[in-house]
Structures are given as structure tokens and as C-alpha cells.
Amino acid sequence: MDINDMEDEDLGFSRNYFLAKESGTSAKKSWHKLSDIDLVPEEELRAVALDLKPKHEKEVKALMDSYRNLYQDWVFELRCGFGLLMYGFGSKKNLIEDFASTALTEYSVLVVNGYLQPVNIKQVLAAVADLFWDQIKAKRKTTGNLSNVQQPYNTKSTDDLFSFLDGSLAEENDSFVCVVIHNIDGPGLRDSDTQQSLARMAACSHVRVVASIDHVNASLLWDKKMVHTQFNWCCHHVPTFAPYKAETMFHPLILAHSGGSQTAKTAAIVLQSLTPNAQSVFKVLAEYQLAHPEEEGMAVNDLYTICRERFLVSSQVTLNSHLTEFKDHELVKTRKHSDGQDCLYVPLSTEAIQKVLMEISQ
Known part of the structure; x- marks a missing residue:
């Protein structure tokens, strides 16, 4: 048998092999749909997940x-003057909050939950200011000299807030929020404008940022200037x-039916992250x-009056800020x-x- 005959035989064998595989897979094609799967209620699935016992407790504690x-x-x-960026497998929420509550007692701390729905950056800046x-009032309480510093809540623009937080107060050089x-890579903070505002805030002389990331592409949110100069x-x-x-409370589980109880739980968690007045x-x-289920809603003026x-x-401005927060989180x-x-x-x-009201009243 010459070489050409051997090549033809190999080609024929290969062709028959792939034809057989193709016919075999077509015969085994399944017509089942994802909707045919008997999914459990999401609340039940989350409850089971919460009951899972953690492993390696001693090693994790160490x-x-x-x-x-x-x-x-x-x-x-x-x-x-550096900002701290925490990364690694596992939730860093408890770790960072423990660090803030034990090691940053001399400073004011503001917590922003980036895993929630879109965050109002203007309100964050106002809260930081x-x-x-x-802090300034506490340090100058004995002198009573506050006339040369403008109160931040009298400002009307983000530029004024940035100027206040980046001010050159000689006696406040070691003070920061x-x-x-x-x-910080959460869905509500990923857009370019929000990241630019956060970077500008982090660059202020009286602000320090401690953040966590979990997304594999989180570093793509920032350019070289933001990483090394602004966030530092x-x-x-x-x-x-x-x-x-x-962090995953607001993401629907794939193998579960979503239900109204889970929606109520999500709304309660969002509300618990807001101020008591809100x-x-x-x-x-x-x-x-x-009390008025037959009505279409409550007029803004009536809500303001009560x-x-x-x-x-x-x-009315204060009420509008609360309503903006509610609308951003789709609570109202x-x-x-x-x-x-x-x-x-x-x-x-x-x-x-009713479930939401019970949750936030506890």
C-alpha cells in the first residue's frame, strides 16, 4: 500500500468518525427547558444557605x-495621605468595619454601601462635609472662633463642598474624615462620573478612603492619575x-423563584442603611x-405637612433629598x-x- 492510499484511508476514517459523532449528538438532543425545572422559593433557598455551617473556623479566626x-x-x-484598597477572596465588610470601629476612633467615619443601588454622590459629599x-467645632469649642469657616450645609454646589474639604486650615492638618x-466596584458606583467624583473627593486633603473591591475587572475603573494621584x-x-x-442580598438566585418576601427584605436592608429621619x-x-389602599398615592404637600x-x-429641600434617595433605590x-x-x-x-415596617422597627 503506497502513501497516498494510506492518507485516503485515514481521511475516510476521520470523516466517518465525525459523521458518527454528529448523528449521535443529534439523536440525543434534549427538548427540556429551564422553565421545566422545579425551582424552590428564593426565601427558602436563602434560608438554607444561611444555615450552612462555616468550615475552618479556627483558621479563619487566626x-x-x-x-x-x-x-x-x-x-x-x-x-x-494614602487610601486603603482591600482585595482578596471573601467579604471584607466585617473586617473593614472592625478596623474603623477600633482603630479610627479619633476620626469621623462615613460608611457607603456600594453594593446597593445607585448612590447619591452629592449627599455623600454633604455628609462628609x-x-x-x-470635627472643627469640637476642636475650636474652647476658643469659639468659627466665624472664618463657612458651614458646609450652606453651600449649593459640589465645587463648594470640594473646596471646603480641600481647605488649608493650618490647625486641622491632621484632621480628616x-x-x-x-x-467601590459595585453596580451602583461603576459609571465614569461617579468614579471621577469619588476620586476627586479622595484627593481632598481632609478625606481618606478605605474601600474594598471584588470584581475581577475593578482596576479598569481608574486611569493612572486616579490610582496614583487622586485615590493614591x-x-x-x-x-x-x-x-x-x-453584598449578594440584592442579586437574584438563579435556581430560585423570586418572591414578594425577598423584595420586602431587600427594601428593609436599604432602609436600614439610611438615617433614622429618612x-x-x-x-x-x-x-x-x-390606611388608604383605595387611593392612588400620597400628595407631596401632604407628606411634607405631616x-x-x-x-x-x-x-421642603430636606424632604426632597429623602425622596431622591428613595427613588434612587426604587423604594418610592x-x-x-x-x-x-x-x-x-x-x-x-x-x-x-407590613414586613418592611416590621423589619425597620426592630
Whole structure:
């Protein structure tokens, strides 16, 4: 047999092999659909997941204790003007909050949950400015000399807030507000404008940022200037192997049916991250909706009147800031009343609203 005959035989064998595989796979093609799977309720699946017993508890505890030995080094890096960026497998939420509550007691701390829905950066800046203003008042309380510093809540633009936080107050050189950002790469913070605002805030002389990242492409959010000049990151590999309970609460489980109870739980977690006054404003609207189920919603003027009577808000501007926060997190929506006026309503079922009120009242 010559070489050409051997090549023809090999080609024929290969052709028959792939034809057989093709016919075999076509005969075994399944017509089942994903919708045919008997999925369990999402609440039940999450409950089972919460009951899973953690493994290697001793090793994890030893790992966390080793990180606590680094707290003073991290504080030193913050005082030197660096920002701390924590990465590694596992939730860093408890670790960072433990660091803030034990090692940053001399400074004001603001926590931003980046794993929530879109965050209002203007409100974050205003809150940081208010905290820094409180630091100034505490240090100058004995002298009473506050006339040469403008109160941040009197400002009307983000530029004014940035100027205040980047001011050159000689006696306040060692004072700063630490902004803790859980998941700075979260869905609500990934857009370019938000990252630019956060970087500009981090570059202020009286602001330090401690943030965590988990997304594999998180570094693509920043350019070289943002990394080395504005955020001025000092990166730390701190795997905790802790479950992402809070961070994944807002992501639907693939193998579960979503339900109203889970929606109520999500809304309650969002509300618990807001101020007590904001929670009380939401309670007013929710209780009104429960008491008047036949109505299309509550008029903004009526909500303002009740909230002002209960000393929950001092002005329409304050109420509007709360409503903006609610709308950003889709806790409250607006629709036209039959008389043409805009009215507010909570886009949840009666049962879900009752569960939310119970959660935030505990």
C-alpha cells in the first residue's frame, strides 16, 4: 500500500468518525427547558444557605487576628495621605468595619454601601462635609472662633463642598474624615462620573478612603492619575473567606423563584442603611398607603405637612433629598393622581410593606 492510499484511508476514517459523532449528538438532543425545572422559593433557598455551617473556623479566626495586628500600620498609611484598597477572596465588610470601629476612633467615619443601588454622590459629599465641620467645632469649642469657616450645609454646589474639604486650615492638618466604601466596584458606583467624583473627593486633603473591591475587572475603573494621584491607593491582599451575605442580598438566585418576601427584605436592608429621619419619612408614606389602599398615592404637600409636624424635616429641600434617595433605590415611585397632581406610592404589596415596617422597627 503506497502513501497516498494510506492518507485516503485515514481521511475516510476521520470523516466517518465525525459523521458518527454528529448523528449521535443529534439523536440525543434534549427538548427540556429551564422553565421545566422545579425551582424552590428564593426565601427558602436563602434560608438554607444561611444555615450552612462555616468550615475552618479556627483558621479563619487566626487569619482575622493577624489582620488586626496590621491596624496601626493601616492608620499610619491613612495619616500619610494614602487610601486603603482591600482585595482578596471573601467579604471584607466585617473586617473593614472592625478596623474603623477600633482603630479610627479619633476620626469621623462615613460608611457607603456600594453594593446597593445607585448612590447619591452629592449627599455623600454633604455628609462628609458635615462630619468634618463637626470635627472643627469640637476642636475650636474652647476658643469659639468659627466665624472664618463657612458651614458646609450652606453651600449649593459640589465645587463648594470640594473646596471646603480641600481647605488649608493650618490647625486641622491632621484632621480628616474616613470614608469607608464597601464594594467601590459595585453596580451602583461603576459609571465614569461617579468614579471621577469619588476620586476627586479622595484627593481632598481632609478625606481618606478605605474601600474594598471584588470584581475581577475593578482596576479598569481608574486611569493612572486616579490610582496614583487622586485615590493614591495602598493595596492590601486580605482574603477573609467570609460569605458575601450582605453584598449578594440584592442579586437574584438563579435556581430560585423570586418572591414578594425577598423584595420586602431587600427594601428593609436599604432602609436600614439610611438615617433614622429618612426611615421615619418612609414610615409616614407607607402607613398612609396601608390606611388608604383605595387611593392612588400620597400628595407631596401632604407628606411634607405631616413630616414637618412630626419634626422629621425642616424644609421642603430636606424632604426632597429623602425622596431622591428613595427613588434612587426604587423604594418610592411617582404617578399622576386622577386630579392631575403628582402623588407618591410604595411599589410593594400590602403584605410586603407590613414586613418592611416590621423589619425597620426592630
